[in-house]
Amino acid sequence: MTFTTISRSLLAAVVALVVSCCLDWEVQAADMGNCLLCHKYPGLSRVDEAGRMKLMFVNEDIFNKSVHSKVKCEGCHTDITKIPHDxxxxxxxxxxxxxxxxxxxxxxxxxEVEKFLNNSVHSKIDEKGRPKQFSEDMPSCKDCHDNPLFRPLAFVKKVRPGIAEDAMGRCRVCHKKEDFIFRFYNHITTRMHKSRSPLNIAQACGKCHDDPELVARHNLKTKAGYSYSETFHGKAANLLDESVPDCLDCHVVKGKSVHQMYGNDDPRSSTYPANRGNICNSVDCHPGASVKFANYKVHAEYSKEQSPVIYWFTTFFIILTGGTLLPLMGIMFLDLLRRLFPNATIMRRRK
Structure with missing residues (x-):
């Protein structure tokens, strides 16, 4: 192999490398620390000092579609300053x-979110700044936020989660950089509606509010997630209807942050008796509904102690239904036997 051939081969390799880097510039720019050099492998994991397995794989495609896609790795992992790192x-x-x-x-x-939480029903500290009893039960950021994906709003011809290509086309009239158009559209539209479905929100809240031990420790009256799922709204949410109200629609004052949630006995709460009417009669739910309409117990359970009227009313209809259907089914069964075995007898007649 001549020197000229070697030179041409090296030049071709360099050109290919440069082109590859240019085409992959967006990915490289998002990973300035080159963390994906190791973390792109699905099997990357380690066993910590406590014997727990920790998976350290980062799915690049999912991360680039998440709400933190523009945040560098070093922006959150501030203690990592070298590679390989501790x-x-x-x-x-x-x-x-x-x-x-x-x-x-x-x-x-x-x-700012911490200030909201410290002044809410989910605060780990009381009004005097002291830790509450069972403060470890209170949710932290990661209990509710698991780095959800963008859910852009497609509002052209039909309201549905997804990219509205017609709307993107209007952006392209003025904005030329495709990356800017996609990111800006995602950022804006995903905040015009909820990033989670009602079912997903109910499941997230139910992780704590359906835990029997936690419910007992904090003297909660009901298992909120379960009782919600038994209502009309909850059943519609289970069928993936996204137009029904979820936990946040009722427990957060309109226009406030979802982190500003207060107890039912707090006058600032949307579920305070004097404020409940504003929940149901909003323009998005039941316009014109009376205050009495909001007295419906959404979280009522089949319990004699908590809801005796509902308990006995339900019990009466169970007995009524069973007392009606069971004898009828018995008659139908006996009639079927006679049709199948017309000559069969239990006792023979004496001659």
Whole structure:
């Protein structure tokens, strides 16, 4: 092989590498620390000091479609400064991100959310700043937020989750960079509606509110997730209807953050007796509904202690239904036997 041939081969390899890097620039730009060099392998895992298996695989395609897709790895894993790195510390969601919030031109942070939570029914501390009893039961960021994917709103001709190509076409009239169009459209439209379906929200809340031990420790009256699923709204949610109200529609004051949730006995709460009428008679639910309409017990369970009227009323109809159908089924069964065995007898007649 001549020197010229070797030179041409090396030149071709360099050109191919440059082209590959250019085509993959978006991916490389999102992973400045080259973390995916190792974390792209599905089998990457380790056993920690406590003997627990930890999976460290990062699905790049899913992450790039998530709400944190523009956040660099180093933006959350601030303790990692070298490669190979030491075991990573747990991520603190209150860490300032490298993203600049455009209205204030300051680095973005979730610290405002912490203020909301510390003043809500889910706070780990009381009004005097002391830890509540069973404060470990209160949810943390990751209990509710599991890095959900964008659910862009397609509002052209039919309202459905997904990309509205007609709307994207209008963006392309002015904006030329395809990456900017896609990211901006996702960012805006996914915040115009909920990123989770009513069923998904009910399941997320039910992880705690359907736990018998947690319900007993905090003297909660019902298993909220289960009782919701037994209502008309819950049954529609189980059929994947996204127009029905979920936990957040009723337990969060309209226009407030979902983190500003208060107890039923708090005058600020949307479920406070004097405020319940504003939930049902909103323009999205039952416009014109009276205050009495909102007195319907959404979380009533089949319990003699909690709802004696519903308990006895349901019991009466169970007995009535059983007392009617069981004898009728018995007669039908005996008639069927006679038709199948017309000459059969239980006792022979004496001659």
């Amino acid at each position: 075991p990573a510390k747990p991520v603190d969601c209150l860490t300032e991100c490298h993203i600049v919030e455009p209205t204030s031109e300051q680095k973005f942070s979730h610290k």
